[in-house]
Amino acid sequence: MVSKFLNLDSEKQNRILNAAINEFAEKGYENASTNDIVKEAGISKGLLFHYFKNKKQLFLFLYDYCIDVSLTEFYKKIDLNERDFFVRLRQIHLIKAELLNKYPKMLKFIEVANIEKSSDIENDLNVINKDELENASKRVFDGIDLSKFRDGIDIEKAINVVIWSFQGFNAKVLEEAKLSSSKQINYDKAFIEAEAYTEMLKSCFYK
Amino acid sequence: MVSKFLNLDSEKQNRILNAAINEFAEKGYENASTNDIVKEAGISKGLLFHYFKNKKQLFLFLYDYCIDVSLTEFYKKIDLNERDFFVRLRQIHLIKAELLNKYPKMLKFIEVANIEKSSDIENDLNVINKDELENASKRVFDGIDLSKFRDGIDIEKAINVVIWSFQGFNAKVLEEAKLSSSKQINYDKAFIEAEAYTEMLKSCFYK
Amino acid sequence: MVSKFLNLDSEKQNRILNAAINEFAEKGYENASTNDIVKEAGISKGLLFHYFKNKKQLFLFLYDYCIDVSLTEFYKKIDLNERDFFVRLRQIHLIKAELLNKYPKMLKFIEVANIEKSSDIENDLNVINKDELENASKRVFDGIDLSKFRDGIDIEKAINVVIWSFQGFNAKVLEEAKLSSSKQINYDKAFIEAEAYTEMLKSCFYK
Amino acid sequence: MVSKFLNLDSEKQNRILNAAINEFAEKGYENASTNDIVKEAGISKGLLFHYFKNKKQLFLFLYDYCIDVSLTEFYKKIDLNERDFFVRLRQIHLIKAELLNKYPKMLKFIEVANIEKSSDIENDLNVINKDELENASKRVFDGIDLSKFRDGIDIEKAINVVIWSFQGFNAKVLEEAKLSSSKQINYDKAFIEAEAYTEMLKSCFYK
């Protein structure tokens, strides 16, 4: 069924893909309207269900697709020869920002999908989650130069602390942007602050 | 209107409260069914709308209610005389765990509400968010003994790193539980690990 | 049941009466809300149904009541000694205008009731219609001096033509007011025009 | 949306049209039930709203449709070469009676629509009213031979008197039928009476 979809000329394929990703990203699973998707994609009601047996399968397919595309791009861009952990981490964040720029809806869709509460979806998502994302986040730190870390330190934990710190930092930046009058991220300020955190954490965990 | 509800005998009040919190926590705003709520609460269709003029007002009331109840309990339990940051933080997490145990759906509801995408809800929620929660998270660290922090360190940033680290740690514990066969949190292991993180961070930031 | 209502102190009686007449006049039978009536009257839900077994009975009672009150006032004001048909007719219209001023909702209610399509109501209304209004419209022209009419004319038909003409004229005045910018009746102009019609019809039917 | 409806095979189109006109004519706008309409038309709930976005749009469409159909038929039948006012007027009433026979519900619907109090409807109706009906009622008396009227008479007023008289006469005939045992109009008697009124008015206003 889905294979039929993959044989479509890519222009139509993309129209459908974009329309659907957009709709789900904007409204979440339950609230997204297949009606609006076909309208936006310029195809008929029946055709969508010709390619995807139901809304759920469409959603799950899109999730797979978005993960694939973004991970592929991600690994294309990352420089695994860079062995310094903090430099690598900064790289990762920069690439994320690039992807967010290039595929804003796609990443929003992934985020929305991971939050999705609809019991219809939740279970089936976890399966893919494990297989695809888990080893992705491992590979991302392959080949890091561990000798730079202070002796006696639990390196795994240290790495986690750094990663979590930057997760938290990102969330803070986003939240501040949302509450600001301009609703815009102040990238310069954020970058300077990020460097300060980096220095602090480096002084904690590096020799 | 809501005042009518508050005059109800508390048994029925609780049945309605629990049914509604449960439903919203499980399915989110849009997908929650007022039909299912009344069925679960064992009341008639009309009665729900006798107390709450519509689904939205019910949701907003519940949000207020849940915030109130959990913050009240939180401040009743927290010992603001404890001035050590790490001890205080451990306290906070333990209280959170307790509350999660006592009112599992309530906290899930709050979380779900804060994520809610439904444009119907989003705006009205932010207002309450800011006023109530913002200064709550400030008070929680009132009276901390800052003299214990290493000289020359940016204390605010250090505190953020610790908080974010434990946020990440908690998420990891939950995720691991979800993927485990037992679906249960292994509290002993988690506690030991948490202590290790605490020690590591203390050695980073404390004198 | 209704007799209970009539024993009420007249202040409360009036509050209920006015609230109900108002509501029905404004929204018609089906669309009127008993909820709004009790709210406006400042009484409880139950009390209304204590006095009137249901919405229909309330409506029918009000119809009776309004007909009674307005007819009573009407006969109190009309001068049955005036024997000239056209003078009497002018009198009738002036009294109608007075009543409309004094009891605007009441007359609007009667009008709305007579138009009412709700099958629930329609039949039961006709019964009262016949008994009460029929002989009212007869008495109104009691004692007219028929000798003033041209010989050989069918007086009944002539009278009908005059009555219908003024009915039509009134409707025209109202319609013009509705479509005008001020939404107000231009009474001066209307009066002059009415006199012209009167003269024309007099010259047709009078000796 | 409505265009979808117009492409329907006319059998089903008519089923829907008749069911809806019937329901609205019988119960008025607010009280009419879309449930009953689809039941009567033998279509599903969803289909009605596939063609008409809501109850209001359906009602407004029907109004347009009914006006169109009845005016078209009316002008097809009327003989604008007949220049005598009274003959023309008789013609008009005969055609009305025919239409009433052919499309009883349609005309009742139009009447009901013009009376409609529902604020939802009232405004949107007036617009169409003015444009369509106003100049219709003018054209209907185009080309009347005014030279037949008595000199010195206000012809416009005279015409109004005649029109209003027959309006009143029609209402009387209908009312009498409603109150009669047979509930049927006695056409023979009505015709004779109408002729008598015609003669009387002719002798008033014609040379």
Add this chain to the structure above:
DNA sequence: TATGAATGAGTCTTCATTCAT
């Protein structure tokens, strides 16, 4: 392959009416 008419269970909400107090 492609269409879009058709379905009907489901949505939230209203409202006249009842009844225990």
Add this chain to the structure above:
DNA sequence: AATGAATGAAGACTCATTCAT
């Protein structure tokens, strides 16, 4: 007499999904 909590059928409308063409 008076209250107002409680009912549940009915209201308009939505939407994923099917199917004849």
